Amino acid sequence: MMEKMNQDGALETEKSLKRNNVVRERRISGAVAPGAGAVFRSVHAMQSTLALGSSFESDHIWKLGCLDGSSPDTGKGKSQFKSSSITNKVCHGFHLVEGQSGHDMEDYHVAEYRKTKAHVLGLFAIFDGHLGDRVPTYLKDNLFNNILEEPSFWEDPKTAIKNAYRSTDKLILEKSMQLGPGGSTAVTAIVIDGKDLWVANVGDSRAVICRGGVADQLTVDHEPHSERRRIEKQGGFVTTLPGDVPRVNGQLAVARAFGDENLKAHLSSEPDVRQIRIDSSTQFVILASDGLWKVMNNQEAVDMVKHIKDPQAAAKRLTTEALARKSKDDISCIVIRFG
Numbered sequence: 001m002m003e004k005m006n007q008d009g010a011l012e013t014e015k016s017l018k019r020n021n022v023v024r025e026r027r028i029s030g031a032v033a034p035g036a037g038a039v040f041r042s043v044h045a046m047q048s049t050l051a052l053g054s055s056f057e058s059d060h061i062w063k064l065g066c067l068d069g070s071s072p073d074t075g076k077g078k079s080q081f082k083s084s085s086i087t088n089k090v091c092h093g094f095h096l097v098e099g100q101s102g103h104d105m106e107d108y109h110v111a112e113y114r115k116t117k118a119h120v121l122g123l124f125a126i127f128d129g130h131l132g133d134r135v136p137t138y139l140k141d142n143l144f145n146n147i148l149e150e151p152s153f154w155e156d157p158k159t160a161i162k163n164a165y166r167s168t169d170k171l172i173l174e175k176s177m178q179l180g181p182g183g184s185t186a187v188t189a190i191v192i193d194g195k196d197l198w199v200a201n202v203g204d205s206r207a208v209i210c211r212g213g214v215a216d217q218l219t220v221d222h223e224p225h226s227e228r229r230r231i232e233k234q235g236g237f238v239t240t241l242p243g244d245v246p247r248v249n250g251q252l253a254v255a256r257a258f259g260d261e262n263l264k265a266h267l268s269s270e271p272d273v274r275q276i277r278i279d280s281s282t283q284f285v286i287l288a289s290d291g292l293w294k295v296m297n298n299q300e301a302v303d304m305v306k307h308i309k310d311p312q313a314a315a316k317r318l319t320t321e322a323l324a325r326k327s328k329d330d331i332s333c334i335v336i337r338f339g
Helices: 134-148 157-174 225-234 261-266 298-305 310-325
Strands: 022-027 048-053 057-061 076-081 090-097 107-116 118-128 185-192 196-202 206-211 214-217 272-277 282-288 331-338
Touching: 022 331, 090 107, 090 118, 090 310, 107 134, 107 196, 107 331, 118 134, 118 282, 118 310, 118 331, 134 157, 134 185, 157 185, 157 196, 157 272, 185 282, 206 298, 272 298, 282 298, 282 310, 310 331
Parallel strands: none
Antiparallel strands: 022 048, 022 090, 048 057, 076 090, 090 331, 107 118, 118 185, 185 196, 196 272, 206 214, 206 282, 282 331
16 A cells, blocks of 8 residues: 555665566465474565566575475465364465555565464464555564464454454554554454454455355455544544545545554554354455455456465466556455365
8 A cells, every 4th residue: 555655664685676667576485284383484485576568587485494295486375284173174375566656565464374272273464554664564573473362362352353453553653763654554364273264454455255156345444434533533634635535634545554653643453353154155265455456346356266276376366467457556465265
């Protein structure tokens, strides 16, 4: 989400790449073997460049310890735990593309599996930053830990998620000297034992589920015009200028976000949280930043990939189509398949 020019970010090694007709991709790969007890984190594992208008692709792979025979250059991860508590196989794939909005990549993601308290957790998230990448980086490193450390997580996941979003935002604001004035949207998905899915979000990063070929949006797009009353009650205002989207105080195009110290009095970090029971009709879930959703609707996205069994190929298909539809923003996509 490009709302303002960002400050110097952390991607110093990429700044020498020419911006003319170049899209930078970040793809990550990994897998967890059956019964693996260690945490596997699939973050920042691969970087590549793709020249527009050609099929040339140059990959620079950072090798990871991949288990279960999965290749580190596949751009996908799989979880196939052989446990009596697991009823559905869970596999995922992801694809991230830096946009052409004149700023460094501000999208970050998490795709990992953890085994804890005799449960297997799939943790997936997309963080779409603005005014720099420090806040989404902080979220990538801390939000899931904060959720899982909530005392009520196993008894009341909804309350735990809400509490962790709130406390994480408070910590970000307390660290504003280090993290800067920027912020980030978030969409998080927690798969518990392949049976239950907990989805939460702030901002306009979205989760869409496919059941029987039909798309259902699991998240709420927190747009300024839909929360105008709350924003004005808190002393802010919403601008709607010709040719532009509604913005909080003429600046931010979402009504809820992490960070954004200068706008925090008028923003919320309260997530919408939803639980979904995974059953035989549940095919897959798409998590994506607004770089995708600006150029296609939910059913279009589902129809485009519902017959693609490889989740990484599905994620890449969606990001490639978003580019073809002239999306200029950073585009991040995770596809989680069930069954």
